[in-house]
């Protein structure tokens with residue numbers, strides 16, 4: 139799997155990527171609103187190794203992939219899409235040195251294109267912690283609508299977490315495209 143956007147190459151992880159993944163996965167600022175992390179080296183190596191295993195699976199449903207800057211070939215983050223029947227969940231995580239440059243929005247649009255145009259998905263959804271203003275902004279920017287506020291539905295890092303639930307339907311994606319989205 140490889141996707142090219144104007145500034146990004148979104149490709150499969152390779153074993154050596156763990157070093158660049160660790161730069162963001164070990165950063166408490168990056169993992170503040172995630173249900174994992176900050177990682178130690180073993181956790182990051184294990185994460186990358188799990189992704190390599192998933193690449194080999196028959197009828198693969200989990201596509202967690204690396205985001206690389208075309209210009210420098212630098213790995214700047216990861217994103218993922220997880221298929222379940224006609225629904226898919228998406229997510230992303232970027233090295234904080236590269237925040238605020240539109241990369242999450244660019245990668246998310248590529249994931250939506252993949253979901254609707256390649257995998258024939260009907261609805262793509264994503265969740266974020268209500269405090270994660272940046273992530274909610276990305277989701278709205280790529281055309282998602284907020285569906286609800288899930289209260290204390292996840293236990294992680296010794297406490298319950300709320301989530302905002304966002305989604306976009308195929309018809310909305312196609313409509314957005316017609317309007318130059």
Ligand SMILES: CC(C)(COP(=O)(O)OP(=O)(O)OC[C@H]1O[C@@H](n2cnc3c(N)ncnc32)[C@H](O)[C@@H]1OP(=O)(O)O)[C@@H](O)C(=O)NCCC(=O)NCCS
Nearest residue numbers: 168230231232237238239240241242243266271272273275
């Ligand atoms: C959330 C995250 C992916 C955003 O990535 P990014 O590449 O900076 O996002 P973009 O540059 O595409 O930003 C899209 C919009 O959100 C805004 N935005 C991004 N981060 C923001 C923040 N912390 N506060 C307010 N607005 C923010 C941008 O200004 C932009 O708005 P604009 O189009 O009006 O200028 C990134 O901060 C990150 O990786 N965070 C840590 C991991 C994480 O939380 N992942 C999401 C889990 S749900």
